[in-house]
Amino acid sequence: MIQTTGFLILTLLAAAALAAMLIFGLQVLVACWRKKPQTKQVAHLKRAAQCLAAVCVVNLALVVFTQLTASTPPITDENGKTIKNSIAELKEVELNGRRQWISIRGWDKNKPVLLFLAGGPGGTQMAAVRHELSELEKYFVVVNWDQPGSGKSYGAEKIDKITVQTYMDDGYALTEYLKERFAQEKIYLMGESWGSALGIFLIKAFPQSYHAFIGTGQMIDFSETERLDYQKAMEIAHEKGDEKVIEKLKKNGMPPYYGDNITWKSAVYLNYLSAYMASNPAIDNPGYNTLRDIGASEYGLVDKINYVRGIINTFNNVYQQLYEIDLRTDYNKLEVPVYFFLGRHDVNAPTVLVEEYLQVLQAPEKDIIWFEHSGHSPWINERDRFVEQVISTFLAINPEA
Structure with missing residues (x-):
């Protein structure tokens, strides 16, 4: 099943912003280094572009560094020493x-x-x-x-x-x-x-x-699971009077879904059911620590x-x-x-x-x-x-x- 949170969406947005910054920096650099009179405005743009390029290089180096150094922690005893034969x-x-x-x-x-x-x-x-x-x-x-x-x-x-x-x-x-x-x-x-x-x-x-x-x-x-999940979400939404959820479910219609928007349509009832379980006092330690x-x-x-x-x-x-x-x-x-x-x-x-x-x-x-x-x-x-x-x-x- 799927799990989507605001934090995950923000991660995507941050990645998009980084890419946009890199593209913008390259565009500014190209524009600044064309053969034009060196006015103060152009000089300022050059310095800004150089700083932006430096930031992009640092970010790229950071990305490469985190990929190369990714690891799973060693298995250690109570004294922090790696366990023999682990x-x-x-x-x-x-x-x-x-x-x-x-x-x-x-x-x-x-x-x-x-x-x-x-x-x-x-x-x-x-x-x-x-x-x-x-x-x-x-x-x-x-x-x-x-x-x-x-x-x-x-x-x-x-x-x-x-x-x-x-x-x-x-x-x-x-x-x-x-x-x-x-x-x-x-x-x-x-x-x-x-x-x-x-x-x-x-x-x-x-x-x-x-x-x-x-x-x-x-x-x-x-397919039957999706239909049952949809019906359960609709039932809970009616019990709680969640009109926005009811409206979204009705708009998407009964699953199964096909095409390019399956994730987002399914997320309406799957996330709703996940939240419902997370609020159930009969369930211990509910939810993922995303x-x-x-x-x-x-x-x-x-x-x-x-x-x-x-x-x-x-x-x-x-x-x-x-x-x-x-x-x-x-x-x-x-x-x-x-x-x-x-x-x-x-x-x-x-x-x-x-x-x-x-x-x-x-x-x-x-x-x-x-x-x-x-x-x-x-x-x-x-x-x-x-x-x-x-x-x-x-x-x-x-x-x-």
Whole structure:
């Protein structure tokens, strides 16, 4: 799913302002250095242009510096010393000819590998997972992947060429890379929101590569989810008398949407539902810490801008490709144990669809674990219990891990 905030829009505006300043500075320089009489006005313009050019050069150097020095913090003990045999890497890898970024973090590089699939499409959660699920790093080598069109991997592929198959091909290539690097026959897989669907796609196509899968904020039927979300937002808006929201929803009409404005139309009800969950007293620790995450050391200045571009542009291109997918009919037989970690108060990804899916799903093991004080993001809302459940669930599959 998507998440848009005023801060993210301001980031885009700041980037546009920087670009405009650079263009203006170049134009002034060209105008000033033409062969014309050296009047005081022209001299002042020259000095202003030189200062502006200097500022632009400094800004460009700052951008390059932040990109080159982006990193994930080392894993340290209580004395601040790096833990022996730990791993903390921010690494660029080539997957099917596309250069993409991953973070790899763990207290012991010999532990089982757990690959986390972020939400979106177009979302990046490297920093969010590091902060919220750091305890998992004691039991697994936790890998976060910026998928094509998101965050640090925004330019891995042209946005209009990214398809579901792109994610499947690259997800499998990354899995094989991790298996080889860490000398493991299989890895564990976890997906959040859009990543929960991608995880199902991967274990269906490549069951031999995965021990088990956990989906949270689980997506089942994309077009039906959008219709249910729209209806829920309309219901809440009527209850609260939010006429502006009602007017916007009516103007956009019932989803699914197609074309160039999917992100903005979907944002009307998705952000409204997110705000509704954030105000629900039954949900612990609601919402994302966007300012913390976008300001994290993993992202240079360009990555921070691409953090926003992925949410807007990649989501817009890819999401409309998902409307025909229904896991209840297309993915009802799997060869890998599957577990759904669901927030009892999730109004973003309707849990009734997950319950229906569980009824028809054939898998070696399957279950729903409910989080009574969570909405769409149990891994944030109840992170301590979430970590405990991940450890107990996965270790039950492979006790020797």
